[in-house]
Amino acid sequence: MALSAQVRASGGSAFRWKYDVFLSFRGEDTRKGFTDHLYDKLQWRGIKTFRDDPQLERGTAISPELLTAIEQSRFAIVVLSPNYASSTWCLLELSKILECMEERGTILPIFYEVDPSHVRHQRGSFAEAFQEHEEKFGEDNKEVEGWRDALTKVASLAGWTSESYRYETQLIREIVQELWSKVHTSLTVFGSSDKLVGMDTKLEEIDVLLDKEANDVRFIGIWGMGGIGKTILARLVYEKISHQFDVCIFLDDVRKASTDHGLVYLQKQILSQLLKEENVPVWNVNGGITMIKRCACNKAVLLVLDNVDQSEQLENLVGEKDWFGLRSRIIITTRNQSVLVTHGVEKPYELKGLNKDEALRLFSWEAFKKYEPEEDYAGHTMTFVLYAGGLPLALKTLGSFLYKRSLHSWSSALAKLQNTPDKTVFDLLRVSYDGLDEMEKKIFLDIACFSSQYVLVEKSLLTISSFDNQIIIHDLIREMGCEIVRQESYEEPGGRSLLWLRNDIFHVFAKNTGTEVTEGIFLHLHKLEEADWNLQAFSKMCKLKLLYIHNLRLSLGPKFLPDALRILKWSWYPSKSLPPGFQPDDLTILSLVHSNITHLWNGIKYLGKLKSIDLSYSINLTRTPDFTGIPNLEKLVLEGCTSLVKIHPSIALLKRLKIWNFRNCKSIKSLPSEVNMEFLETFDISGCSKLKIIPEFVGQMKRLSKLYLGGPAVEKLPSSIEHLSESLVELDLSGIVIREQPYSRFLKQNLIASSFGLFPRKSPHPLIPLLASLKHFSSLKELKLNDCNLCEGEIPNDIGSLSSLRWLELGGNNFALTIARTSRSATFVRNNNQILAQLRQLLEYVLKRWIEFEVLSRCDMMVRMQETHRRTLQPLEFVIPGSEIPEWFNNQNNPSAVPEEDPRLDPDSCEIQCIWNNYDIDIDFGGISVKQIVSDHLCLLVLLSPFQKPENYLEVNFVFTVRRAVGSNISMKVKKCGVRALYEHDTEELISKMNQSKSSNISLYEEVPWLKAKQEAATSGSGGSDDEYYSAAEE
Structure with a gap:
């Protein structure tokens, strides 16, 4: 919740009043009639009102109690009736009221059955009263003159005249409404909302949903995790608008009250406010529903139900919209979104946490x-x-x-x-967990402990990212889940249902303390480690469903694995095969990357639920299993299995296969002659250097969209490719020595990525017709023409018309690269053939074009939106020969980074990674993959900041690391590095420095003269991008 960030001053004007209103009236005229009714309605609306006790009206001196009450009242209502002036007591009250409140303007006169001019000029009954006072106290008595002056002043104030109203009830209703609107600002529990961090924007958003001017009934739902501020937001809304309703009701903690006292108790609370009576007789829930409908249907009601957790609470307390009169607003706060959806609440408002600045x-x-x-x-x-x-x-x-x-x-x-989490926070967050059923609890604990379903979203335990559909769980909720599991067995980790901490897992397998309680093990080590485990512990874990082990080398493999396993992911799996008796009937995912496997199993193993097999980089694998018993397999990944020779013919039976990945299986010499798989989406045999014949694609294969066929031994493409042209979006023919021109038969304009291979030099060049037609490939994002034996002039000048192009590779050709003037492309250019004469010109030109798009896109966004959200502009990546980092990178350093091994990487490349490091938090900021190089190269990254306001951070450290595949022969290091934080307000300065460069003869403003005006029109923003520049070389 957004909690008050200011101490309430005890002397502050908004909190010093004991009473909201002081009632001054002539008892014999109105005490038992008009004034009594007015007093009742003021109290009914929650306006604390003082009226004197009849027993006090004796004698001539006003009592000290009344004088104190006047001083402690915010407003005064003076009921000027015919006999008001005849009472010296009333006149003394009036004088004191003027003394305390005249300057504040908080006196409200009511001319009850009298003419205001008679009061102002002391005529009629007021003249008779003052004649008696003058006879009693003398004509020149100063006190009497003061009374006359007081009556004249109060009669000159704006008020109400009873003769203007047909019914007293109408007059009283208007007086109460006016008083409520005036005293309302002084009744807030929290003070003004500007003292509550982060609430102003949220109040504005709720105002839109309330639409108070609409003459209808509305249900507004506010949902979010515990401690996020739902109750305080609802309370602020209630205090802000309650003066506009006939009846206002705030039911605190409905969940607890319903559990402790029942729904009838809550119905009585509502009826007590509607009827302004205590102890309303309600005998059962149905009776309460009938009474609420009857009493609320003709009133504008503001009703807040705080912390609702069950649909039946809404059904029996607020029911349908027709229960309430027009202009009613029902506000519901809950952690459970499904409660709102079930009750038909439109557009529930999700309350989110504070941003970094507010926090x-x-x-x-x-x-x-x-x-x-x-x-x-x-x-x-x-x-x-x-x-x-x-x-x-x-x-x-x-x-x-x-x-x-x-x-x-x-x-x-x-x-x-x-x-150990804070107990207050833990107890509050656990409420949502306790509301789940047993299956939902298991799912939540799996996600919380194993670091990333919709019911959990509804219960405010996690969210789904709208950007990439990833599961996001708040760190404190994750910690709460982990603590719940720890409490299952504090002393012995083996007694817990889930294991995820390194030391706990090592303890269980070193001491053999596993039990049947354990259902999941998740061990993710960031660096490769070696260990000796007692794998007999698996024999006790008969209920184990998930086993995930990453980056652990064991000296011995398991002789037993639990048959209950549904997911088995174990990198560096030590055995040559799975245990002979292992029969996991419910297994869905089998992943043994970088394993010591030579074969999975012998003969046929029936695993009808198995959907995925991944044995990538298992370099000892020589044969695939018999696929007969796994007909539902959808994913088969054997990438980098360099010893794989034998492909079992039953692979043709995998009719539901979607992904076939045999990339870099360098020992495979043959595949089935035909592929007939209706659901196949990706077929990858690139890098299979001994494979000469590519299978023909037959049957209905309309889903095949990604085709990677590159390999130096392939000389002919299958003719059936042309039948795949409608579905293909990615085609890789790199490394294939093409001697004919097949492109006209199968290349279509729906391609978004394309690579072409080795070409013998001949005239005319086979690629020229294709290159000439590139302008028609409007969807093309990647184009790789490495080692195509192209010469100067064979790249068309209008390549810049490819507005979607983001990646262009031209290495190994016979020309010095000229600048590709792409229109809005953040293009990635590689040329490993020679050091470019126009290196600086090329680099700065593309960077300036990127900045141009950056500034213009933000300008356009500012026009369309009041708030700039995260941009969709793609990062800029550049790898080109060179070693000089431009001087405008104002933070440069010479690092000594040691290359790290990463088993996920391509063995033929390294990856340079930029890590944003701040206060023990590491964020992978971005990286770039670099193929094998033989000289110094510059790697440029222009990355978008992941933060809305990066300037809020007091210190930011960028760490550059080099990662390479395990066992890779490539050795690369970062020789120099630099960072330039690029904010919107300094883009003009940076462009100016580029234009002054001796090696650059291109002026961005000359090409785009209106850019400067556009940039100046943009509101200066705090977000920006960060340029990272590396100079990398192979050691």
Whole structure:
């Protein structure tokens, strides 16, 4: 919840009043009639009103109690009735009221059955009253003159005249409404919303959903995780708009009240407010429903149901829209989105956590009583802010705990949190978990402990990213899930249902303490480790369903694996085959990459549920299994299995196969002569250097979209390719020595990626007709023409018309590359043939074009939207010969990075990775793959910041690492590196520096003269991009 970031001042004007209204009236005129009715309605609306006790009206001196009550009242209502002036008591009250409230303008007169002019000029009954006062006190008595002056002043104020209304009830209703609107601003529980961090925008968004001017009934749902601020937001909305309704009701914590007292109790609470009576008789739920409908149907009701968790609560408390009068608004807060959906609430409002800036402000206020952290605590502050992940409850709890504590105490608290979550936060978050059924609990714990279903989204336990559909779970909710599993067996990890921590897993297998309780093991090591385990522990884990082991080398393999396994993913699997008796009937995924496998099993093994087999880079694998018993296989990946020779003919039976990946299986000499697989989407045999004949594609294969056939031994393409042209979007023929021109038969304009292979030099060149028609390939994003024996002039000048092109490779050809003037392309260019004479010109030209698109796209976005969201512009990547980093990279360094091994990488390439490091948090910022090189090369990356406001971070460290495939012969290092943070406001300066470069003769503003005006029109933003520049060389 967004919690108050300001201490309430006890002397503040909004909180010093004991009463909202003081009633001044003549008892004998109105006490038992008009004033009594007015007092009742004011109290009914929750306006605290003072009226004097009849027993006090004796004597001539006003009591000290009344004088104090006047001083402690925010407003005064003066009921000027015919006999008001005859009472010295009333006149003394009036004088005191004017003394306290005249300057504030908080006196409201009611002319009840009197003419206002008679009051103002003391005529009629008022003249008679003052004649008596003058006879009693003397004509020149100053007190009497003061009373006359008081009546004249109060009669000059705007008020109500009873003669203007046909019915007293109408008059009273208008008075109460006016008073409510006036006192409302002083009744807020939290003070003004600007003291609540992050609430203003949310209130505006809720206002849109409320649409208070609409003459209808609306249900508004607010949902989100525990501690996110739903209750406070609902309370703020309630206080802001409650004066506009006939009846206002706020039911706190419906979940708890329903559990403790039942639905009838809650129905009574609603009816008590509707009828303004206590102890309304309700005997059962159905009776309560009937009474609520009857009492609310003609009233504009504002009803807030806080913390609802069951649909039946809504069904029995607020039912349908026709229960309530027009202009009614029903606000529901819940963690369970499905409750809102089931009840037909349109467009439920999802309340999300605070952004980094808001979180920092709230935490700093709680920890330092100011909105910025102390300088010495800045680093620790950001760590706690990141830990809380925008959850207001956690920010407030942690910040208040750390208030006035030493830096050492902060460090200790952080270390403790890493092992044991804060109890307050844990207990609150667990409520959502307890509301799941047993199967949902298992799914949640799997996700929480194993680091990434819709019911969990509805219960506010996780979210689904709208950007890439990834499961996102809040760190504190993940921690809560992990703690629940730890509590299953604190002392012995083997007694837990899930194991995911390295030390716990090593303990279980070293000590052989596994039990049948364990259902999942997830071990992901960031670096390759070796260990000796007692694998007999598996024999006790008869319920084990998930086994994931990554980057672990064991000296011995398992002799037994549980048959209950559904997912088996084990990189560096040590055995030559799976255990002979292993029969996992429910197995769906089998992944043994980089394993020691020579074959999976002997004979036929029936695994009807198996959907995926991945044995990538298992270099000892010599034969595939018999596929007869796995007819439902959809994915077969044997990439990099360099010893694979024998493909079992039963592979033709895999009619449901979608992915066939035999890339870089360099020992395969033959495949089945035909492929007839209706569901096949990807067919990859590129790099199979001994394969001479490519199978023909027969039957209905309309789903085949990616075809990779590159291999130096292939001299002829299968004629059936032309029948695949409608579905193909990616085609790779690189490495194939083509002697004919088959392209006219199968190349169509729907291709988005295409690679071409080795060509003997002949005239005319086989590719020239294709290159001439490139302008028609509007969808083409990648084009690789490496080693095609092309010469100067054979690349068409209009290649820039390929507006979608992002990747262009031209290495190994017979020309110095000229600048490709692409229109809006962030193009990636490789040319490993020679050092380019126009290197700097090429690099700076493309970078400037990228900046041009960047600035213009943001300008357009500013026009269309009030708030700039994350851009869809693609990052720019560049690999070209050279060693000089331009001087405008103002942060340069000479690193000493040691290459890291990564089993996922292509053995023929390295990857340079940029890591954003800040306060113990590492974010993979982006990278670039580099093929084998023999000289210094420059690698340029222009990456988009993953943060809306990167300037909020006090310090950012960029770490450049080189990763290579395990066992790769390539050895590459980063010799120099540089970073330039590029913000919108300094793009003009950077472009100017580029234009002044001696080696660049292209002016961006000359080409696009309106760019400068466009850029100046854009609002200066804080987001930007970061340029990373590397100079890399092979060691």
